[in-house]
Amino acid sequence: xxxxxxxxxxxxxxxxxxxxxxxxxxxxxxxxxxxxxxxxxxxxxxxxxxxxxxxxxxxxxxxxxxxxxxxxxxxxxxxxxxxxxxxxxxxxxxxxxxxxxxxxxxxxxxxxxxxxxxxxxxxxxxxxxxxxxxxxxxxxxxxxxxxxxxxxxxxxxxxxxxxxxxxxxxxxxxxxxxxxxxxxxxxxxxxxxxxxxxxxxxxxxxxx
Amino acid sequence: xxxxxxxxxxxxxxxxxxxxxxxxxxxxxxxxxxxxxxxxxxxxxxxxxxxxxxxxxxxxxxxxxxxxxxxxxxxxxxxxxxxxxxxxxxxxxxxxxxxxxxxxxxxxxxxxxxxxxxxxxxxxxxxxxxxxxxxxxxxxxxxxxxxxxxxxxxxxxxxxxxxxxxxxxxxxxxxxxxxxxxxxxxxxxxxxxxxxxxxxxxxxxxxxxx
Amino acid sequence: xxxxxxxxxxxxxxxxxxxxxxxxxxxxxxxxxxxxxxxxxxxxxxxxxxxxxxxxxxxxxxxxxxxxxxxxxxxxxxxxxxxxxxxxxxxxxxxxxxxxxxxxxxxxxxxxxxxxxxxxxxxxxxxxxxxxxxxxxxxxxxxxxxxxxxxxxxxxxxxxxxxxxxxxxxxxxxxxxxxxxxxxxxxxxxxxxxxxxxxxxxxxxxxxxxxxxxxxxxxxxxxxxxxxxxxxxxxxxxxxxxxxxxxxxxxxxxxxxxxxxxxxxxxxxxxxxxxxxxxxxxxxxxxxxxxxxxxxxxxxxxxxxxxxxxxxxxxxxxxxxxxxxxxxxxxxxxxxxxxxxxxxxxxxxxxxxxxxxxxxxxxxxxxxxxxxxxxxxxxxxxxx
Amino acid sequence: xxxxxxxxxxxxxxxxxxxxxxxxxxxxxxxxxxxxxxxxxxxxxxxxxxxxxxxxxxxxxxxxxxxxxxxxxxxxxxxxxxxxxxxxxxxxxxxxxxxxxxxxxxxxxxxxxxxxxxxxxxxxxxxxxxxxxxxxxxxxxxxxxxxxxxxx
Numbered sequence: 001x002x003x004x005x006x007x008x009x010x011x012x013x014x015x016x017x018x019x020x021x022x023x024x025x026x027x028x029x030x031x032x033x034x035x036x037x038x039x040x041x042x043x044x045x046x047x048x049x050x051x052x053x054x055x056x057x058x059x060x061x062x063x064x065x066x067x068x069x070x071x072x073x074x075x076x077x078x079x080x081x082x083x084x085x086x087x088x089x090x091x092x093x094x095x096x097x098x099x100x101x102x103x104x105x106x107x108x109x110x111x112x113x114x115x116x117x118x119x120x121x122x123x124x125x126x127x128x129x130x131x132x133x134x135x136x137x138x139x140x141x142x143x144x145x146x147x148x149x150x151x152x153x154x155x156x157x158x159x160x161x162x163x164x165x166x167x168x169x170x171x172x173x174x175x176x177x178x179x180x181x182x183x184x185x186x187x188x189x190x191x192x193x194x195x196x197x198x199x200x201x202x203x204x205x206x207x208x
Numbered sequence: 209x210x211x212x213x214x215x216x217x218x219x220x221x222x223x224x225x226x227x228x229x230x231x232x233x234x235x236x237x238x239x240x241x242x243x244x245x246x247x248x249x250x251x252x253x254x255x256x257x258x259x260x261x262x263x264x265x266x267x268x269x270x271x272x273x274x275x276x277x278x279x280x281x282x283x284x285x286x287x288x289x290x291x292x293x294x295x296x297x298x299x300x301x302x303x304x305x306x307x308x309x310x311x312x313x314x315x316x317x318x319x320x321x322x323x324x325x326x327x328x329x330x331x332x333x334x335x336x337x338x339x340x341x342x343x344x345x346x347x348x349x350x351x352x353x354x355x356x357x358x359x360x361x362x363x364x365x366x367x368x369x370x371x372x373x374x375x376x377x378x379x380x381x382x383x384x385x386x387x388x389x390x391x392x393x394x395x396x397x398x399x400x401x402x403x404x405x406x407x408x409x410x411x412x413x414x415x416x417x418x
Numbered sequence: 419x420x421x422x423x424x425x426x427x428x429x430x431x432x433x434x435x436x437x438x439x440x441x442x443x444x445x446x447x448x449x450x451x452x453x454x455x456x457x458x459x460x461x462x463x464x465x466x467x468x469x470x471x472x473x474x475x476x477x478x479x480x481x482x483x484x485x486x487x488x489x490x491x492x493x494x495x496x497x498x499x500x501x502x503x504x505x506x507x508x509x510x511x512x513x514x515x516x517x518x519x520x521x522x523x524x525x526x527x528x529x530x531x532x533x534x535x536x537x538x539x540x541x542x543x544x545x546x547x548x549x550x551x552x553x554x555x556x557x558x559x560x561x562x563x564x565x566x567x568x569x570x571x572x573x574x575x576x577x578x579x580x581x582x583x584x585x586x587x588x589x590x591x592x593x594x595x596x597x598x599x600x601x602x603x604x605x606x607x608x609x610x611x612x613x614x615x616x617x618x619x620x621x622x623x624x625x626x627x628x629x630x631x632x633x634x635x636x637x638x639x640x641x642x643x644x645x646x647x648x649x650x651x652x653x654x655x656x657x658x659x660x661x662x663x664x665x666x667x668x669x670x671x672x673x674x675x676x677x678x679x680x681x682x683x684x685x686x687x688x689x690x691x692x693x694x695x696x697x698x699x700x701x702x703x704x705x706x707x708x709x710x711x712x713x714x715x716x717x718x719x720x721x722x723x724x725x726x727x728x729x730x731x732x733x734x735x736x737x738x739x740x741x742x743x744x745x746x747x748x749x750x751x752x753x754x755x756x757x758x759x760x761x762x763x764x765x766x767x768x769x770x771x772x773x774x775x776x777x778x779x780x781x782x783x784x785x786x787x788x789x790x791x792x793x794x795x796x797x798x799x800x801x802x
Numbered sequence: 803x804x805x806x807x808x809x810x811x812x813x814x815x816x817x818x819x820x821x822x823x824x825x826x827x828x829x830x831x832x833x834x835x836x837x838x839x840x841x842x843x844x845x846x847x848x849x850x851x852x853x854x855x856x857x858x859x860x861x862x863x864x865x866x867x868x869x870x871x872x873x874x875x876x877x878x879x880x881x882x883x884x885x886x887x888x889x890x891x892x893x894x895x896x897x898x899x900x901x902x903x904x905x906x907x908x909x910x911x912x913x914x915x916x917x918x919x920x921x922x923x924x925x926x927x928x929x930x931x932x933x934x935x936x937x938x939x940x941x942x943x944x945x946x947x948x949x950x951x952x953x954x
């Protein structure tokens with residue numbers, strides 16, 4: 001295995017060294033620099049859904065916003081984790097999440113970024129669709145008892161009864177990952193109170 | 209017209225679909241049309257696109273329904289910036305283009321909708337009403353027959369009147385009213401004049417005058 | 419009838435052309451989707467009947483072609499060799515056309531194009547809609563029955579592939595496409611040559627080339643008309659690109675809402691395979707290349723390159739979060755070069771007529787031509 | 803129901819059980835049965851070794867698939883940009899009234915399914931309605947009723 005080269009980059013005007021292939025998020029955390037995350041989990045593949053870990057890159061004069069959980073480190077990269085543009089993105093993302101999931105963790109982050117107004121309304125699913133539960137159950141447990149259904153604003157997470165009924169009772173490891181607490185507060189462990197797979201299928205194309 | 213010139217005016221070559229529109233097309237409605245399409249086609253994975261476009265569409269729907277508020281345009285621009293900057297793929301990053309370019313080139317139409325509940329192109333149903341001009345109506349009864357919801361009252365030699373509550377603004381009466389009479393008018397941004405009293409006789413317009 | 423060498427291809431072309439008498443009448447009926455929607459098939463069947471009943475069966479050919487471009491005035495019928503263009507031809511007009519134009523030498527005036535001051539236009543090329551267009555990619559549609567590879571070969575089809583495989587190295591092909599500055603027709607206009615080079619230089623032996631025919635954006639149907647009308651031009655471009663990049667496996671991702679494009683493409687793939695222009699040892703060049711058609715299932719976002727590759731892997735067509743380009747890590751994380759239908763269709767033209775010819779067309783920054791699907795010629799505000 | 807399961811095996815065999823052909827197999831099953839019955843999805847998951855959660859995500863992601871039987875007749879209204887500015891919303895209202903269905907819905911007797919599509923490629927005909935593959939350009943209210951009526 002080729003020995004991993006050292007990579008040096010600058011984060012918030014501090015020089016940071018990291019190993020080739022690491023992401024900006026990992027390099028920042030190793031250097032004790034805080035970047036918020038919601039859909040990130042070190043044991044899971046980077047997913048890039050919540051975008052809250054967005055940082056600003058600048059390279060020879062051009063700046064660009066990327067998600068630090070996915071972007072791999074490069075020599076000479078200049079990273080800002082709290083630039084005005086980054087803060088603007090995070091504030092609006094949190095406001096958008098609050099519309100459907102006013103859970104504690106989201107409210108704490110919102111307060112941290114000084115958000116007071118609630119300008120948006122959406123159906124209260126109490127789920128930001130970060131996919132931590134789905135991906136943990138698939139990548140780590142290989143059980144696939146829970147999964148996504150639907151597309152766009154109709155996208156939801158549902159348990160699949162025929163699997164969940166056999167594996168979930170003795171597992172429930174995904175419960176601790178849920179940022180909004182929908183797991184465990186809204187399930188008996190085998191399906192969600194507000195939405196089962198069959199409920200979802202009925203909403204899709206119900207006969208007139 | 210090439211890749212770079214189109215980029216300069218805030219558009220893009222895209223696949224090359226080109227639609228020529230005119231004053232009968234409402235630019236706010238066109239922006240709403242694209243966002244409806246994008247809300248349906250967003251995969252829903254990342255928050256700026258799924259939630260951002262949904263909120264932009266809610267605002268545009270309000271504007272087209274005549275419930276636009278001051279600050280809606282600023283809000284659309286604020287949402288557009290984050291959807292463009294933070295979305296995971298090109299669907300999200302290009303989704304705000306129709307909104308930003310229609311605001312940039314046709315802001316007057318947005319303001320007409322918001323401030324005067326007026327749709328200059330006469331497209332947004334909530335802001336349009338159909339009215340039969342008593343001076344022109346020759347009681348030919350075509351509109352009365354064709355109206356799918358029976359919202360038009362009148363009879364032989366009686367000036368026809370549209371019942372504004374029943375009217376679904378489908379526009380059939382405007383289509384079928386004979387050109388030489390052109391009695392049906394589409395109004396936007398101003399109240400519908402009071403209907404003439406029941407049973408007003410038609411004012412015969414001499415053949416020569418027509 | 420397998421062609422084992424370039425010479426076989428030339429011989430086949432001579433054989434096809436010798437069987438065709440260009441002075442013979444050929445009734446061309448546009449059968450692209452728009453004309454099809456105008457019931458062009460009924461018009462075509464009326465021609466078959468009328469020609470049989472008036473005893474002309476042995477000296478008049480009928481050819482159902484792809485889209486001619488002037489969909490507004492379909493069904494379009496062009497009679498060769500005189501190139502007489504009749505518009506809006508209904509089945510009931512057919513007997514008059516056969517008697518007046520095919521048997522007599524006259525014209526059916528009412529079906530001719532009339533320009534703004536009432537002047538009649540006989541030849542399709544003189545109609546203002548076509549006149550000031552440079553139709554290098556789309557122009558052959560009217561001469562080709564998409565279900566018949568011989569029509570494409572008769573026009574010089576697969577000569578560019580022969581030139582690439584036998585007279586040029588992969589580098590030569592790559593350089594020529596780069597020098598022509600062919601920019602991607604899918605939307606962003608990224609230089610195709612650069613993307614090819616990235617794919618070829620990316621580590622890993624297995625590489626893929628992909629035709630993106632998802633075309634989901636509302637109001638766009640040029641890829642459809644091209645794939646339906648001239649599938650071989652796209653296929654030839656794909657094989658040339660594969661040769662330059664060093665790929666032996668191609669995919670064509672077509673939305674399932676384009677059944678006619680899928681049908682004509684599948685026929686083209688079979689015919690190319692039978693002729694030895696696809697598959698093992700193409701034309702005896704020892705270059706192998708295969709193509710699989712993958713039907714989309716109704717998701718505009720799956721036209722995004724990383725989402726499209728997820729779909730080809732059988733997964734949900736959602737975009738990938740990674741910043742590494744699909745040219746480096748695409749299908750199965752292998753280097754995969756994706757280009758739009760129209761981009762690939764330009765490649766044979768560049769190879770056969772050269773980069774300078776291609777660069778002489780278009781503007782400073784955007785070379786070659788772009789097919790548009792415009793609509794509604796009411797002059798007014800142009801919404802960009 | 804057994805008919806559905808038997809032709810699933812044929813379809814799986816046709817694609818040599820290749821996992822990456824899942825979407826192609828679902829398209830064929832949808833075309834033959836006009837919907838994706840649950841037992842068929844379970845069989846696919848088991849035979850191909852693909853988690854049922856992934857199959858349901860695909861089956862509910864793509865517009866071509868339906869998890870309830872589709873009507874015998876499919877009525878589509880094009881909502882492409884050109885048709886939109888040519889009056890597609892009004893056409894859709896008329897069709898919705900005639901069929902008493904909203905887009906995406908199937909009639910209770912499974913006779914009709916109303917769909918909206920984007921750009922069928924014949925914008926010059928717009929606004930366009932398609933019934934079982936037959937195209938109708940700028941249909942009047944009467945024409946719509948006539949076409950719907952003589953669908954048996």
